[in-house]
Amino acid sequence: MLIAHLPAGYIVSVLTYPMTARLQVECKTYLRCGMLGAVAPDFDMIYFYLVDGGMHPHHSYFSHFPLTWLLLVAAAAVYYRRSADRRLPMLALVFAGNGFLHMLLDYVASNIYWLAPFVLQPFSLTIVERVYQPWWLNFLFHRAFALEIAIVATALLIRQRRCALLKK
Numbered sequence: 001m002l003i004a005h006l007p008a009g010y011i012v013s014v015l016t017y018p019m020t021a022r023l024q025v026e027c028k029t030y031l032r033c034g035m036l037g038a039v040a041p042d043f044d045m046i047y048f049y050l051v052d053g054g055m056h057p058h059h060s061y062f063s064h065f066p067l068t069w070l071l072l073v074a075a076a077a078v079y080y081r082r083s084a085d086r087r088l089p090m091l092a093l094v095f096a097g098n099g100f101l102h103m104l105l106d107y108v109a110s111n112i113y114w115l116a117p118f119v120l121q122p123f124s125l126t127i128v129e130r131v132y133q134p135w136w137l138n139f140l141f142h143r144a145f146a147l148e149i150a151i152v153a154t155a156l157l158i159r160q161r162r163c164a165l166l167k168k
């Protein structure tokens with residue numbers, strides 16, 4: 001996925017924020033944590049370019065293993081259950097939840113190692129053929145990009161409506 005991780009994280013964070021009403025979590029902080037989690041798995045690109053030298057696909061790193069994010073969600077949930085002040089655990093939950101969402105969105109048009117680290121077999125909902133250079137043009141011209149546009153459009157619509165509501 002090229003451009004929709006951040007807006008997808010925004011959508012999920014806005015839609016789940018009302019669930020935090022009793023906790024008095026600041027809205028901006030909650031949205032920032034959610035959006036950071038939505039893009040956090042791709043921080044492994046730094047390792048990919050600076051250390052690995054592009055030798056292995058970055059989706060084969062533990063940072064792109066769904067189990068990593070499920071464990072983080074579980075840890076955040078346990079932290080939430082055991083804390084008297086649930087504001088920080090709630091932020092951890094939205095961060096990790098959106099990290100897992102990143103796995104689902106990457107799976108649409110990229111390889112995700114769903115069974116890793118036990119089985120290193122990549123799975124992808126659709127295959128993006130390598131026809132164009134640079135590589136990202138292949139994703140841009142693939143039908144899966146329509147989903148990305150829909151996510152971005154939805155995020156913009158929600159943002160516009162939220163701004164309109166705040167002005168009233």
Ligand SMILES: [Zn+2]
Nearest residue numbers: 041042102106
């Ligand atoms: Zn990714």
